[in-house]
Amino acid sequence: MEYVAALSLVLKGGVQQKLRWYFKLFDVDGSGCIDREELLLIFKAIEAINGVEQEFTAEELTDMVFSKIDVNGDGELSLDEFIEGIQADEVLSVMLTQSLDLTHIVSNIYTDIDSEQQLN
Numbered sequence: 001m002e003y004v005a006a007l008s009l010v011l012k013g014g015v016q017q018k019l020r021w022y023f024k025l026f027d028v029d030g031s032g033c034i035d036r037e038e039l040l041l042i043f044k045a046i047e048a049i050n051g052v053e054q055e056f057t058a059e060e061l062t063d064m065v066f067s068k069i070d071v072n073g074d075g076e077l078s079l080d081e082f083i084e085g086i087q088a089d090e091v092l093s094v095m096l097t098q099s100l101d102l103t104h105i106v107s108n109i110y111t112d113i114d115s116e117q118q119l120n
Helices: 003-012 013-025 036-050 058-069 080-086 090-099 105-117
Strands: 033-035 075-076
Touching: 013 036, 013 080, 033 036, 036 058, 058 075, 058 080, 058 090, 075 080, 080 090
Parallel strands: none
Antiparallel strands: 033 075
């Protein structure tokens, strides 16, 4: 059920809601901050799952995020830094949205379900 709620949020939620959810997703260790390794790990996983050629590699995207929004330079992103930074930078916002765009995967799932139902 949690998966369905998260999927609904990603597909229909507002910007603030999505960014909070992304932050929670990216904060792998639950520390309340996202470090470079966590973000890189997530971007690499998304890259592998997505299966779609991205404009930037996971490493490049991680470097861009940290160089633009790690305001205090401590190597970690707080929730405030993350939300404010992504919202303030249109390029990062678009890149983040595109890198997390899993709608083609959802579409494929629905197509598979429809095909299966037609066979039955």
